[in-house]
Amino acid sequence: KAGVTQTPRYLIKTRGQQVTLSCSPISGHRSVSWYQQTPGQGLQFLFEYFSETQRNKGNFPGRFSGRQFSNSRSEMNVSTLELGDSALYLCASSPVLWTGQGSYGYTFGSGTRLTVV
Amino acid sequence: QKEVEQDPGPLSVPEGAIVSLNCTYSNSAFQYFMWYRQYSRKGPELLMYTYSSGNKEDGRFTAQVDKSSKYISLFIRDSQPSDSATYLCAMSADKKAAGNKLTFGGGTRVLVKP
Numbered sequence: 626k627a628g629v630t631q632t633p634r635y636l637i638k639t640r641g642q643q644v645t646l647s648c649s650p651i652s653g654h655r656s657v658s659w660y661q662q663t664p665g666q667g668l669q670f671l672f673e674y675f676s677e678t679q680r681n682k683g684n685f686p687g688r689f690s691g692r693q694f695s696n697s698r699s700e701m702n703v704s705t706l707e708l709g710d711s712a713l714y715l716c717a718s719s720p721v722l723w724t725g726q727g728s729y730g731y732t733f734g735s736g737t738r739l740t741v742v
Numbered sequence: 743q744k745e746v747e748q749d750p751g752p753l754s755v756p757e758g759a760i761v762s763l764n765c766t767y768s769n770s771a772f773q774y775f776m777w778y779r780q781y782s783r784k785g786p787e788l789l790m791y792t793y794s795s796g797n798k799e800d801g802r803f804t805a806q807v808d809k810s811s812k813y814i815s816l817f818i819r820d821s822q823p824s825d826s827a828t829y830l831c832a833m834s835a836d837k838k839a840a841g842n843k844l845t846f847g848g849g850t851r852v853l854v855k856p
Contacts, residue, residue, distance in 0.1 A: 629785070658842040668786070668830065668846035681841040715785050717842060724840045725774060725793075731842050733785030 627652065629718050629734030637740045643704040646737045650697050650718030656680075657699040658731065659691060662713040671714075674699055675722040703739075711741045745769050748831055748847030757856050761818035765831035765847045768812065772833040772845070775807050777816045780828045780849065789829075790816065821854045828852070 630649040638644050650657050658673035658681075670683040674693035691701040697718075703710055717731040748765045755761055763777075773794055778786035790805040792798045792814075798805045806815040814833075818825055828851050832844040 656842070667848040668832075668844075670843045670845075673841045673843065675841070681843045683843065717785075719842065722840045723842055725834075729774070729776065729788065729791045731788070733787070735783065735785045 629716060629732055631714075631716055631734040631737050633737060634735070635738045635740075637742060638706050639742055640706055640708060642706050643702060644706060644739060645700050645702045646714050646739070648699045648701075648716035648718070648734060650699070650716075651732060654718035654720050654732075655697050656719040656722045656731075657693055657697065658717050658719075659699070659701050660715045660717070661685075662715060662736070663711070668715070671701065673722075680722060706741045708741050711739060713738050743768070744848070745845050746831060746833060746847040749850055750848055752851040752853055754853045754855060755821055757821060757823060757854055759821050759854075761816075761821045761825065761852055761854070763816040763818075763829050763831075763850050763852070765814050766812055767814075767833060767845075769833075769835065769845070770809075770812065771835035773809075774834040775805070775814050776832040776834075776844070777803075777805055778830040778832060778846075779825075780830060782827075786830055818852075823854050823856050826852060826854045 656675040659671040673681045693699045713736040715736040717733045719731040777790040795809045804817040828849040830849045831847040
């Protein structure tokens with residue numbers, strides 16, 4: 626069974642540009658959440674999509690956006706890149722939107738390493 | 743001050759020793775507690791998931807939650823060099839808002855020496 630696939634694995638962009646990252650969830654998974662990981666701030670929640678709708682959003686500026694397609698694949702976009710956006714961007718998928726009942730079923734991908742120069 | 747505090751380490755132990763990791767938190771609303779392992783250039787991998795206070799054991803791993811002290815622990819018995827990784831604690835509050843919005847600690851780097 627294939628895991629969560631994130632593309633590209635590595636990316637170098639220039640300040641001011643925009644970038645789109647892709648996440649293909651495990652087959653059958655309908656929920657996709659995104660996290661940013663930096664050495665200074667650690668892992669921080671960006672947003673989560675379920676059935677093509679954003680269900681939760683973290684405390685990030687509007688430059689960070691995302692979407693989910695009908696096949697559950699998700700993309701996140703960062704516009705007007707800043708040096709501080711350099712990070713590992715991780716997505717996690719789950720069969721359902723977790724409500725605290727039953728097991729916790731999110732699986733993380735290996736991430737996209739974004740470097741802004 | 744961060745909501746979840748975790749000693750960054752590194753924590754170096756000899757093979758076969760018990761690894762003891764912990765996190766403290768300030769938000770009393772946290773009820774769901776996880777421990778993740780993250781190898782270099784990989785995403786976090788869930789090790790343990792605990793709801794509310796108490797102990798949970800799974801193989802060589804034991805997770806403890808003390809909500810009265812706002813303190814959680816992870817113990818790894820009979821540590822192996824393959825356990826060398828960064829260990830992250832994560833927490834979630836009341837699930838009125840469904841989803842995967844977790845608050846993570848900064849992670850502790852563990853090195854198990856042969």
